[in-house]
Amino acid sequence: MTPASTELARLRALKPGLHVHDDPALNAEPPIALLGEAITPAEAFFVRNNGDVPVVGREDDWVLTIDGEVERPARWTLDALRARFETVTLTAVLECAGNGRSQFSPATDGLPWRLGAVGCARWTGVRLADVLAEAGVRPGAVYAGHHSPDRLIADPSRPALSRGLPIAKALAPETLVAFAMNGEPLGRLHGGPLRIVAPGFPGSAWQKWLDRVELRPCEHDGEKMGGTNYRLPTAPVAPGEPFDPSRFAVITDMPVKSLITTPLEGFTVTCGETLTVAGFGWSGAIPLAGVRVSGDGGVSWQDAELAEGEGPFAWWRFSADLVVERAGSMSVLAQARDVKGHVQPLEIVWNPRGYCNNQVHRVAGTAREG
Incomplete structure (x- = not known):
């Protein structure tokens, strides 16, 4: 078997319910039916890659390098990170910036994600701020650049992805260097043994297989940081309209959103009965305020009950009963x-x-006579 086919077989064994996208890199997402739990299990969590899935070897041999605009460059093993710094766990939504791309018309470049490139997990690790403080952040540091051993499939001499975080986010207390997910060691498909956790930011900023953090005196210019990669236009751009890539800004906050997990597409219900509409709402850096639902295509609305999630970066369950x-x-x-x-x-x-x-999530179904 080729390395790619071996990885595909491994993914299908570990995540049997996921839809695998037709792409040279390994990318897969669950159907909405698998996203009904407050904590998304690893077997239902989406997988996003820009290049290959690197062979990482033994966890004991993994080293994280801290360099660039620091006073004391350092190298840390996983055991040393655990021993030196406080271990913390937080719950956060991880969402690909391209989630829902298949709904755009006309179509755009990129993987045609449905709505499953999102999940909510408990992430455990050490604060990136603590690691950087140990190295001594120089006043000129404005960005953290992240590096990993994955490579572009078409050109193995080039990194697949090397993005980063503004220094304020790198030093924020919620930003982690994580080594566990849902209480288990971080699996290789999810970036193990180390990855960045940057709640509120798109998944592209959650660098997997992290082996180096380089503090920069300028915005990081790594692979897929420039042009229109993971950037939005600063002014509206209509389909077919020429645009200037210099007028695009890095995505640093995911927008408010919701996902209906029940009922599912194609549901049936009997007239006179109550239909329970439930799912999850979440946001980026700005806290979620509420969710409302409609059973008539948006003509009328009803506020849903919102159950508080596991912290400000988790998704929160909503529920409403419609007659x-x-x-x-x-x-x-x-x-x-x-x-x-x-x-x-x-x-x-x-x-x-x-x-x-x-955009609002719509689920179509049929009400039949009682």
Whole structure:
């Protein structure tokens, strides 16, 4: 078997319910039916790669290098990280910036993700801020650049991805160098033995297989940091309209969003019965305020009950009971809002790379006569 086919077989064994995208890199997502739990199990968690899945060897041999704009460059083994720094666990949503890209019309470049490139997990590790403080952050550091051993499949001489974080986010207390997920050692498909956890930021900033953090005196210019990669236009761009890549800004906050996990697409319900609509709402850096649902395609709305999740970066479960009054086709919607008044749009907001689709989630079904 080739390395690629071996990795595919491994993924199918570990994550049998996922849809594997037709792409040279290994990319897969679960159907919504597998996303009904407050903590997404590893077997249901999506997998995103820009290049190969590197062979990482023994965990005991893994070394994390800290260099660049620091006073004391350092090298840390996993055991040394655990021994020197406080271990913390936080719950956070990880979402690919391209989640929902298949809904854009006209289509954009990039993987046609459905709605499954998202999950919520408990991440355990050490604070990146503690590791950087030990090295001594120089005043000129403005960005953290992250490095990994994965390589582009088409050109193995080049990194597959080398993105980073503004220094304020790198030093934020929620940003981790993680070595565990849901209480288990971080699996290789999810970036083990070490990865960045950057709650609120898109998945591209959560560097997998982390082996070096380089503090930079400028915005990091690693692989897929430039051009329109993981960037949004600073002003609206219509389909077919020429655009200037210099007028795109790095995505540093994922938008408010919701996902209906019940009922599922194609549901049936009997007139006069109550239909429970439930799922999860989440946001980036701005706290979630609430979710409302509609059973008539958005003509009327009802506030859902919101159960607090495991911290500000987790997704929160919402639930509402709708009385089904008319037979025929139904369109159930969920719309989340954050505390600053940002609301999921009813229609998709198009952009050239198909990022940050947070239009309301619609689920179609049928109400039949009782």
